[in-house]
Amino acid sequence: MSLEPPPPQAIVIFGASGDLTKRKIFPALYNLCRDDLLPNKVSIVGYSRTEWSEDDFRSHARDSIEEFSRTPLEEESWKTFSDLLHYVSGEFHEEHCFSHLIEELEQLDKERGLGGRRLYYCATPPSAFPLIVERLGEAGNPGDSRIVIEKPFGDDLASAKELNATVHAVFDEKRVFRIDHYLGKETVQNILMFRFANSMFERVWNSDAIDHVQLTVAEDVGIEGRGAYYEEAGAIRDIVQNHLLQVLAFLAMEPPRSLEAEAIRDEKVKLLRAIHRFTPEEVVRGQYETCEVDGKTVLGYREEEGVAKDSTTETYVAVRAHIDNWRWAGVPVFLRTGKRLPRRTTQVIVALREAPGYLFEGTGIEPGIADHLSIQVQPDEGISLAFNAKEPGPEIRIKPVHMNFSYAEAFKAQPAEAYERLLHDAMEGDHTLFIREDEVERSWEIVQPILDNPPAVVPYPAATWGPQAAIDLIAPRRWHLH
Secondary structure, three states: OOOOOOOOEEEEEEOOOOHHHHHHHHHHHHHHHHOOOOOOOEEEEEEEOOOOOHHHHHHHHHHHHHHHOOOOOOHHHHHHHHOOEEEEEOOOOOOOOOHHHHHHHHHHHHHHOOOOOEEEEEOOOHHHHHHHHHHHHHHOOOOOEEEEEOOOOOOOHHHHHHHHHHHHOOOOHHHEEEOOHHHHOHHHHHHHHHHHOOHHHHOOOOOOOEEEEEEEEEOOOOOOOOHHHHHHHHHHHHHHHHHHHHHHHHHHOOOOOOOOHHHHHHHHHHHHHHEOOOOHHHEEEEEEEOEEEOOEEEOOHHHOOOOOOOOOOOOEEEEEEOEOOOOOOOOOEEEEEEOOOOOOEEEEEEEEOOOOOHHHOOOOOOOOOOOEEEEEEEOOOEEEEEEEEEOOOOOOOEEEEEEEEEHHHHHOOOOOOHHHHHHHHHHHOOOOOOEOHHHHHHHHHHHHHHHHOOOOEEEEEOOOOOOHHHHHHHOOOOOOOO
């Protein structure tokens, strides 16, 4: 993140009364203000259907910061931040309904010297994305304006292409920022530095040394009252198409020619194009069912509010993926994500090939486990290398040991939240951690076959690591985290 503040601009938050703004965007903007990383000349304008006064809007922002900010609210910082906040209420679906918003922005341009530069943030349900873009097109798009669009970007390949066409009718691709908050996480960004700044690892980052790769996004909660959304999305659309494929792209891409945004995004797209489209035969879909956990009844997915009693929406997915290029030929990649699993974690496992076992044949000595590298994305961010060592004593006994790196212990600082980094980059116009048009469409191409022909869902008990079919999918290997 640059230490220089971004250029003057207005930040417009569509969906300003919504949950995303409350939990993520307000806290992120407040912490950027606190750290002097907002533009020197800036206004933050909220827009939503909620009938609020400006004081109501500021009170709502303060409540969200007090509840969700990574740092405590400080009165001096709050005073500076609250002076930047403005609010306009209105619709999205009526023609020319943004006229009063544009008037407010033009007035702020004059008062604050913002120069007509605007960053529009779509923190709304996806159904509103095309409406917002069309209304902005009607209102005109003066100066250097950009738009940030949340995931999901479409709900299949056809809708993603249609949304891209709608957006490009108003905004050039260089002014479009498709956001995936996983790319703002320090550990995900550090995958590039870990690989390309350490020759000892990059030399073995290929099929000669690697047996397989595992990527896991596990959540210990259910759908948390989002039944209506989850019925339409499911785990494939919610996690696999975006988060998991984005992390895999960073993990497996070729070295970019530079650290420039397009160089990195070029290599990510090349990697995604090398991934075989998923086939139903190599996918497991699961759904958590009612069971007893620690003496309490945990409702199954079909018993959740807003969920159909005969729902076939998946809350768990496991995939065996293949990358068809020179580096990764013959190395299977196993992806999985699920709700109501034993614990919350996002982890990458790079399992190295086993050493030849001839040295221990006929000795009765167990040769130990295969070495593996673990990248912990969340929580407790860090990297661990597991290898075999001799236990102390006269006998030869081999025991797995770990070399551990912890972000918290090594840097003695709390990393910025993902949205802080991503919002700052969008204000700067830096596309490095945002998703390009061809990238999002290729991701949908990869998962489209299992959206068109999904395998049947199989049940799994809550607080377990998913259905037996997922264990069979990876066999004779085993999932980590058990």
